[in-house]
Amino acid sequence: MNRALILLLIAGMSFSADLSKLVKEYQKKNYRYVCLQGAKEFNKLKKDPDLITMYAFSCLNIDKIDRLSVPIIFLKNSPEQRKNRAYFSLILAQKNLLTSALFDGEKFDGLSVPNSDHIISRVFNLFFNKKYKLNNNRYNMKDAFGSYTLYKEKKKGREVLVIEEKKNDGKKIIHYYR
Secondary structure (H helix, E strand, C coil), X not given: CCHHHHHHHHHHHHHHHHHHHHHHHHHCCCHHHHHHHHHHCHHHHCCCHHHHXXXXXHHHHCXXXXXXXXXXXXXXXXXXXXXXXXXXXXXXXXXXXXXXXXHHCCCCCCCCCCXXXXXXXXXXXXXXXXXXXXXXXXXXXXXXXXXXXXXXXXXXXXXXXXXXXXXXXXXXXXXXXX
């Protein structure tokens, strides 16, 4: 075999190994690894809509919502891709509207957007339907899934949107969004 062909085969094998590891880590629910490594390998991922979707759901699972903006661009060539693009776009938009409302005091009256089961969507709908109690700049709200406290705070010199989620089973999760 000539040297160029061998190098091409080795490069292809490492390409497959990198992507294969991402898939295995996703199956193990190691979303942090998939999101962070997927960002580094995105030029390879962007050729496969299933891998783009896997990357986007991984980032969504670890609250890296702003990273959804890039996959949204690529998910457009089938009904399933467009459905996922709409879902990611909805959550990204809801996070941005919540951020504008809390950080900038923007008022958004008459909003009517679809719901999803994502924490951002649940809090978004409770907040904009004014189903909260305000106490010390913290918005306390509740639905069938649990209770939530929405507020902003400074973290590493930047303002972040915080949602403290307390599920009905008693599990508490704190979500940070930039």
